[in-house]
Amino acid sequence: MLTPSAPPRSAVWLPIFAGLCASLVSIGLARFAYTPLIPSLIQAQWFSANDVVYLGAANLVGYLIGALIxxxxxxxxxxxxxxxxxxxxxxxxxxxCGFPLSVGWFFGWRLLSGIAGGAIMVLVAATVLPHVPASRRGLASGAIFLGIGLGIAGSGTIVPPLLSLGLQDTWFGLGLLSLVLTAASWFGWPATSHTATPTTSADKTPVDPQVYLLFAQYAFMAAGLVPAMVFLVDYVARGLGAGPHVGALIWVMYGLGAIIGPVSYGFLADKLGARWSIRLVLVVQAIAVGLLAISSSFTALAVLAVIIGAFPPGIVPLALARVHELIPQHHQQQIAWSRATVSFATFQALAGFAYSAMFNASGGHHQLLFIIAAGAIVIALLLEQGMRLVKRGDRLHPALN
Structure with missing residues (x-):
């Protein structure tokens, strides 16, 4: 039975806590703690500026592999x-990563951390949510992915003081924190975890055009969030010449937005429905990312960082809610969510390398990347309009469904 009839309170919050720790460690820290480290990695001459950018993309490639395996x-x-x-x-x-032995060594470990993040993303909700009463699953989903926001905020507050001890000690400190969280969550996972059911020809996602449009939309969302996720601190610290301290402060604001994101986006989904919420969020994000390319004052950057920071962790429970709206069957929801994650990870990885190549080819032109990102978010919004047309066509031609 997937959902206990009357689970004790501890049986509800312990798996949620474990899921939060998993998303915090594997994405919140493993991916996002790298961003505030970029200026220091370059200045300390661990790697060249070009190598540091491509090493950041290694985690995104790993995320795709993890989503697949x-x-x-x-x-x-x-x-x-x-x-x-x-x-x-x-x-x-x-x-x-505390040992900069070579670019290949560093790339391999960054790739592995990305693999772990992708695997956790496709498994954590399916592992935890069946043990949560249906009335609490929306809140539980937000709480699980809140770990991403906590990791972003934590990286912005923990990395600067760790850097005062040195780059190697910074990596070791992040490793120690990860170890503590892994140990804390070890026994919080459900005692009888539900293994993934092998996919058969009968288990394929229903051929619903709206589902595939959601996959495409989620993919362009991924392309739109990469530049700020990877380059924001470097843009403020080196691009605008504000220095690493101001860059770290802006990253803290980004992290604050990441904490707010899952909860506020989940609230929107409850009140407006996932489809309308996605539309509203995309409009706001397209404007915010576009403004980032022309903003230079600390106040404007801080406000924009909060808004943009809400996007990466916030769209995860929002997209999951949309999958649940479109597909009523539980097992098919898991398959669809896995495929949505793969589409997200694919575009994220491709975008990571594409943005890195454009950044190097343009001589470090951050604003160009933000403009392209805003365009990707606009495409995602237009795809949402495509969903409306498909739905209207379904009503006009019900016999074809």
Missing amino acids: GHPLARRTSNTTALRLMMLAVTAAFFA
Whole structure:
């Protein structure tokens, strides 16, 4: 049985806490703690500026691989075992990155941390939510992905003081924090985790054009969030000449937005529905990212950082809610969510390398990347309008459905 009839309170919040720790470690810290480290990695001459940018994209490539292998890994072990292994992998990667032996060494460990993040993203909700009463699943989903925001905010506040000890100690400090969170969540996972069911020809996602349009829309959202996620601190610190301290402060504001994102976006989904919420969020984000390209004052950058920071973690529960709106069957929801994550990860990885190439080719032109990102978000918005046309066509031609 997927949902206990009357689970004790501890049986509800412990898996949620474990899921929060997993998203915090594997994405909140493993991906986002790298951003405030970019200026220091360059200034300390660990790697060249070009290499540092491509090393950031390694995590995005790993995320795609992890999204693809998450369910196969869970089938060979269990969801709980796979999640624990992935958190251990991230922890090991943090400690390994404290040794800049070569670009290949660093790339490999950044890739591994991304793999762990992708696998956790496709498994964590399917592992935790079946043990949460239906009336609390919306809140539980927001709480799980709140870990991403906490990791972003934590990286902005923890990294600067750690950097005063040195780059190597910074990586070791992040590894220690990851180890503590892994240990704290170890026994919080559900005692009887539900392993991923092998996909058969009968398990394919229903051929609903709205579902595939959502996949495409989610992919362009991924392309739109990469520049700020990777380059924001470097833009403020080096691009605007404000220095790493101001860059770190802006990243803290980005992290504040990331904490607000899952809760506020979830509230919107409850009040307006996921479709209308996605439309509103995309309009606001397109404007904010576009303004980032022409803003230079601290106040404007701080406000924009909060708005933009809400986007990466906020769209995850929002897209998941949209999947649930479109697909009523539980198992098919899991398949659709896995495919949505793969489409997101694919565009995120491609965008990571494309933006890196454009950044290097343009001589470090940050504003160009933000303008292109705003365009990607506008395309996602136009795809949402496409969903409306498809839905209208379904009403006009019900016999074709």
